[in-house]
Amino acid sequence: MNKFPFLDNWRKRHGDEEGTSPASAGGGEPEGVAELLSECELLRARAGQQGLELDDSPASLEALDQLPPRWRDDPEELPWLGNDAGLYLGTVIVCTVPGAVWNIWPGGHPVVTLVSGREIEVVEAGLDWAATGAPELSQVYAEAAES
Template sequence: MENPFPGHRRGRRANAQATRRTGGAAAGPGGGPSAAQEREQAMAEMYAECGLLRELADSSGVRLDDTVDSLTALDQLLPGWRDDPQVSQWLGTDAGLYLGTVIRRQVAGAHWQLAADGRPLMVLATGFELDVTALGHGWAEQGAPQLAAVYLAASDG
């Protein structure tokens, strides 16, 4: 059976290194945020923009408030965007970034990290990595996986 959630679990050692790199518990000199924490925060702010998705949601009466309820509302939209592959592509990226934003804000220990190829990954406290843009593309192009289901799986650990 194929795993519906693209990603993988890191080993404990790699997870500890990732936590240190992203500033999981360590602060920078003087007790302020470390450079890694500042980079992750900047990534989080940029990824949270999701302009095309926010436009679609607003025109459909869906409020994107960084909750699982907003993901559920997105899952229930009629997929008229699938008629235009270019819109579907951009919307998939935005949907994945919004999914990651909700997970980061709602699931303890979740943080952004870039893959070696530059793709944004959502890393859970367990070390499991979610390729949220791949998940978003699947949602935009085929309706699966549902965004709320991915969130619920991530929040269960």
């Protein structure tokens, strides 16, 4: 089983057993899955330390793109922060782009599906952003919003 800190915290709040998978979290209800994926605790904490409150808006993605990438100094934290950045990107897309929805691929890999049918691998985009700064989160969002 994958170890995701946000999943452990979600399970505690919802009284779920350790064996619950992200794909089945929330009883298969889209709202439960969206709630689980939107937590992004590490990213929210690191952004907060730099004075940025993440409000699930496109403007917050632009603000994240402007933060100094201090997380790159910690090779253990970088993949976790990148994962959170991707989930946060997906959350903003699902919250603000009409018809965008979360889908969980087999194996628990979350993607965002747009009305056009295009799937965005937001976690991959978040990992690339955390490691290299490209593509910018706001750029991925803008492309999704145009689709």
